[in-house]
Amino acid sequence: MKEGGMVGRSPQNNVFDFRAGVLRQKQGKRRGLALLVAGGLLVGILGGLLGIYWPFGSAIAEARTTHSFAVCGMVRRTCVVDGDTIWLEGVKIRIADIDTPEISQPRCDYEYDLGIKARDRLVVLLNQGEFSALPIGNRDEDQYGRKLRVLMRDGRSIGDQLVAEGVARTWSGRREPWC
Structure with a gap:
């Protein structure tokens, strides 16, 4: 006061x-x-x-996920297109660390047969449990609009597993012939 x-x-x-x-x-x-x-x-x-x-900026990009995969048909929501391309929850993903033989436009029978083996093996691997789809480098998409991701399970690349099994190659930055 x-x-x-x-x-x-x-x-x-x-x-x-x-x-x-x-x-x-x-x-x-x-x-x-x-x-x-x-x-x-x-x-x-x-x-x-x-x-x-x-750390979980994009649900598709980085979330750990478990889905039931099959070979793609008419509906392409969650399925395997070929040995290095999948659809995950409606998003097309190119597995960025590998290259596998083409099955849509193969240049020889060997490429087609190995491409089918790679695709079918990828279906089996993806159905074995939870994995993460992680971004790689500074490119989010390829020239076709596919998300570029490395698929990881327990600290190991699923792509590296396909390479070790002989149905894929480590991505060198360009496609190499299979025939």
Whole structure:
């Protein structure tokens, strides 16, 4: 309390100063507004960073998944096209770390036969349990609009397993002939 026993009274004269309370009110409102704006900005920045760096940024790209795969037919939601292309929940994915023989336009019988083996083996491997489809490098899609992903299970590339079994090659950056 101020001298004289009354809040807002000036000690020099006995006049009540209404402005003192109004100024304190305005300062309190400004401080509250500033804190609200700063808090909102902080939440926005943290939310943006969380969205950018969240380890599960894309459900298709990185989520661990278990699905029932079959060879693709008329409906292509979750299925295997060939040894290095799948559909996962309606998204077409090119397995980025391997190359397998073509079955849609093979150049010889050997390529076709090995391509069928690669496709069928991939169906079996994908149905063995949970795996992750991880982005690779700085390219998200290939020239055909397929998502570029490496399929991983228990720290090992499913593509590497196909290579080890002799039905695929490690991707060198360009297609090599199978015939």
